Every structure is written in C-alpha cells, then in structure tokens.
Amino acid sequence: MTRPAIPVVSYQDLVGPRAERQRAIATLGQALEETGFFILEPHPVSPEVVRRAYQVATEFFALPNAAKTQYALPEHQGKGGFSSFGSERAKGHSMPDLKEFWHVNHHSLADDSGAPWPQEVPSFRPVMTRLYQQLMACAEVLLAACSDYLAQPSDWLGAMATGGNTVLRLVHYPPVGQAAPGSLRAAPHEDINLITLLCEATAPGLEILTQAGQWLPIQTTPGQIVVDTGDMLQNLTNGLFKSTTHRVVNPQSGSQARLSMPFFVHPRPETDLTPLHSLVDRTGGVPQFPPITAADYLAQRLREIQVASVG
Known part of the structure; x- marks a missing residue:
C-alpha cells in the first residue's frame, strides 16, 4: 500500500501574488485539518545558518557532562539553557526520552537577561540568535496564512x-x-x-501517527522545514487543526547520533485559548476543548512531562 504523502507548501507562494497565495493557504489549511503536518519548501531560512547551527550544537554537546551541566542551574529556569540526558519524558510514559537539549528563548536573547550561554563555544550565541530570528520571521508568515485560512484577521495569530x-x-x-x-x-x-x-534533522527517526493508526516516517532533506500544529492551536480552533501524535524512534544502528532543532512558537502567557465561536460553528457547534489561558495550559503540560518552564 502506498504511504500517504505529507503536503508541500511553497513559502514563495505564501508571499507571492494573490492567486498563488490563496492556493498555498488552502493547501496549508487543509494539511493542518487532515494530518496536522506539512512540509515547507522552499523556505527563507539560510542554509548556511542551519549548517552553522548544527556545527556549533555538535561542539557544545561534545563537551564533558560537567561542562554542560553548569548551564542547568535552578537560577536559570525560564531563561533557557541546558537540560541533561533523561530529564524529560512524554505525557503518560514512564521511561524518560533518550535525549539532552538546550533552549534558546526570548529571555535568553535579551542582552540584560543574565541567561546562560556556553562560554566554551563562543560562536554559539550569535549563530543561534540568527537562526531564532530567521525562524521567527518565517513563523510570522505561516501564522498569517493560518489566520487567513481560519477567516480571521491576518495578524490574529501573529x-x-x-x-x-x-x-x-x-x-x-x-x-x-x-x-x-x-x-x-x-x-x-x-x-x-x-x-x-522543524529544520532538517541530521538523521532519520521522526514518525507521525496517521488517522489509520500507522506510523509514517518523515525525513526532511536540506531546504525543507516540517511544520505541525500544536495543542494550543488545536484548542483554539476547536480541533479544526489537528495536533498529531509523533515520535522519534531509535536507529537501527545503536552507534548513530542525531541532532534536531524544533522551533516551538508560543503565544503570550495571558492569551485566551478558549475555542473561538466561529470555529466551534465550523466543527459541529459544540466546544470540544476547555477555556484556558496559555500560561495555565503550558504549566499543566510541563508538569505532565516533568520539565522546567520554558518561559
């Protein structure tokens, strides 16, 4: 049986003439309704910035654990920094994920934040700052497209x-x-x-769960970004946009490492995520998700996965 394809959306069309933009918005919206995922190709994030980001990330994660864990101090909570191997587990799962990670957020980008940056890798901060800024600019275009598809003002989600x-x-x-x-x-x-x-990872492993209950491997190539709906947008759209289950499986060769760089776009903490009335009407007329603020939603989910606040 042929596996279903993940729809591809052109960034150039999203910023192009009206007719091309409307077709791209329709493809984007239908993809988020049906699978919760699409591939953005081409995209505006510099390939050289992505390459350099992976290079400096590799340098950091190759440091001894003692060097890395100095950036995981309690006083840095909410300002980004390092989380050690096995420190996070998925909701409803007893085994920790086999990963370690570093967070760059809006606090850590502020010059006066006092946020940690790895001194052992001097180029880490400027490279990650450029990547963050380019991904944010791209995300703003995608949020405008989502808003238009949902028949809201273009700047609604942005x-x-x-x-x-x-x-x-x-x-x-x-x-x-x-x-x-x-x-x-x-x-x-x-x-x-x-x-x-999600910029292209350095090795395969990402899989999404289809509506038929099958795991579909997704491996991006250079020049592609995978985009998916999160729970907050699913809540806000009353399930019109799907937040799809996904995982990263272990490699066939136990010696293979993997790096990835997901960019999680969050609303401000005070944002009301109550399903929008017009979108409740589009999804059967009955609210399927609770009224809740982004701050309360995030706090609840972070407790469930046992990880410190990202904000």
Missing part, C-alpha cells in the same frame, strides 16, 4: 505570538547503545504550542 515564550530547542540524541526496553529517543507525544517549525 499578535498572540508577539512577545510569547517561543523556544528554539537544540536536541541531541546520543547513540542509544543498549537502550532499556520500551525507551525511545522521543516517545509518542503532541507538541504543546501553536505551531512548530
């Missing part, structure tokens, strides 16, 4: 994300070796936020 707790997560999946039974690089989960942008 205004929510302005000043939000958006996070660039640099994830290192070390070689798994003899992994404990049932443990995965990232157990099945859904993203928490509005939308996620």
